[in-house]
Amino acid sequence: MKKTSLLIAGLVAAPATSASAGTISITIPRLNVAEYHRPYVAAWVEPAGGGAAQTIFVWYDVKLQGREPGTKWLSDLRSWWRKGGRSLKLPADGVSSATRAPGTHKIALPASIKPGQYTLYVEAARETGGREIVSMPLAIPAKGGSVSGKSELGAITISAR
Amino acid sequence: MRIKTALLAAAAIIAAATPATAHRQWLLPSGTIFSGEGPWVTVDAASSNDLFYADHNAMRLDNVKAWRPDGTEAELKNAATGRYRSVxxxxxxxxxxxxxxxxxxxxxxxxxxxxxxxxxxxxxGPAANAPNRVATVAEIPTNATDLAITETGGRNEFFATLGAPSAIKPLGQGLEMVPVTHPAELVQGESAQLRFLVDGQPAADLKVTLVPGGKRYRDSEGVFEVTTDADGVATVNWPMPGMIWLNASLRDDKPTTPRATQRRLSYTATLEVMAP
Known part of the structure; x- marks a missing residue:
């Protein structure tokens, strides 16, 4: 069973290699705090000339159900929530997934993003912790670039492949 | 003597008619923007001078109601009234x-x-023990003269949004705010437009007072005013994020109650301004 879900995860991740839009890598910093919870993180792009935001991913506590489901704190990603999170039906295939541990994570930019100039936003909010948003220009097809957060996010880089 | 009595009576009427000038009535929700399935909003309701500190009187909950986005009424749960606040x-x-x-x-x-x-x-209230008092307009004798009857109407509310916001429809009655910028879209650094209507018509030249909460932790009260334009629209630039208390009132001579000679309307709202 576990193997199956891993296979499914593999299938979901598969477009990463086939899509040529590019890859972003996001570092979640390791924090030395008494009570650590993995952050909720969302990334989205907005056309440079204005227009609708497109969510690339949102990581939240997808497993937590019951009286206080993991979706309860999605609005803590306050910018993402306003820009599009609140109209997204969750769970969303290929977009939403579980929170991730500190470290660097590579995410393929979806092939559905049309070529053009965008701004990439990454926002993180952590239970009993802080919240941070960083942004950088993004060209599709991706060329490159990097930016770094100060507290809740580490280095964020864009690469062509 | 006669003049003195009249003055006292006038003072009593003014006192009874303008309770808001003494203490501000406020609702303080735990939040206004929500995600998830069936979240709860919990609300403090009180009147006091400083916002939002419950240190004077609890608000009566008799007239408090909750309306769903589709207009149906929802139940208030766990309602209780304490010394200084209701919840x-x-x-x-x-x-x-x-x-x-x-x-x-x-x-x-x-x-x-x-x-x-x-x-x-x-x-x-002040007129309760007056020797010659009637409680309703219907009790005013037909041969009464010198009628100086004021109709009062007030609304005190906040908007809470679960998921994507929905449109706020005008009620078309009394003084109301119909936000142009949705209450779920209020962010420091972005100006917001709020429209005010009287009986569904633009309330032009209306003075709107805004008071940010948290006065105890700063020196100035932080109160500021905006004025509506000809379309009843006021533009607000938020000085800080947080809960903010909004109030406007007006007087006119268009009462809906028979035999009333003038009308005083007030509107109060609590708005939540997010940090950028």
Whole structure:
């Protein structure tokens, strides 16, 4: 069973290699705090000339159900929530997934993003912790670039492949 | 003596008619933007000078109601009234924008019967023990003269949004705010437009007072005013994020109550301004 879900995860991740839009890598910093919870993180792009935001991913506590489901704190990603999170039906295939541990994570930019100039936003909010948003220009097809957060996010880089 | 009595009566009427100038009535929700399934909003309701500190009187919850985005009424849960504040909960069981708050209406004033002054007013408040008092307009004798009857109407509310916001429809009655910038879109650094209507028509040149909460932790009260344009639209630039108390009132001579001579309307809202 576990193997199956891993296979499914593999299938979901598969477009990463086939899509040529590019890859972003996001570092979640390791924090030395008494009570650590993995952050909720969302990334989205907005056309440079204005227009609708497109969510690339949102990581939240997808497993937590019951009286206080993991979706309860999605609005803590306050910018993402306003820009599009609140109209997204969750769970969303290929977009939403579980929170991730500190470290660097590579995410393929979806092939559905049309070529053009965008701004990439990454926002993180952590239970009993802080919240941070960083942004950088993004060209599709991706060329490159990097930016770094100060507290809740580490280095964020864009690469062509 | 006669003048003195009249002045006292006038003072009593003014006192009864403008309770908001003494203490601000406020609703303080635990939040206004919600995600998840059926989250709850819990609300403090009180009146006090400083916002939002419950240190004077609890608000009566008799007239407080919650309306779902589709206009149906939802139940207030766990309502209780303490010394300084009332509390209640509402479970947001429908996505969209909820309207939660209270409405107030009344009539008060004076009239004369055979040259003797009478009061119209409720059995509580300054006029309660007046010797010549009636409680309702219907009790005013037909031969009454010198009618000075004021109709009052007030609304005090906040908007809570679960998921994507839905449109806030005008009610078309009394003084109301119909946001142009949705209450779920208020962010420091972005100006917001709020439209005010009287009986569904633009309330032009209306002075709107805004008071940010948290006065105890700064020196200035932080109160500021904006004025509506010809379309009833006020543009607001938020000085800080947080809960903010908004109030506007006006007087006109278009009462809906028979025999009333003028009308005083007030509107109060609590808005949540997010940090950018």
């Amino acid at each position: 209640f909960d509402v479970q947001l069981d429908q996505p969209g924008t909820w309207r939660i708050g209270s409405t107030q209406s009344g009539v008060m004033g004076t009239f004369k019967v055979d040259g003797v002054e009478w009061r119209l007013g409720p059995a509580r």
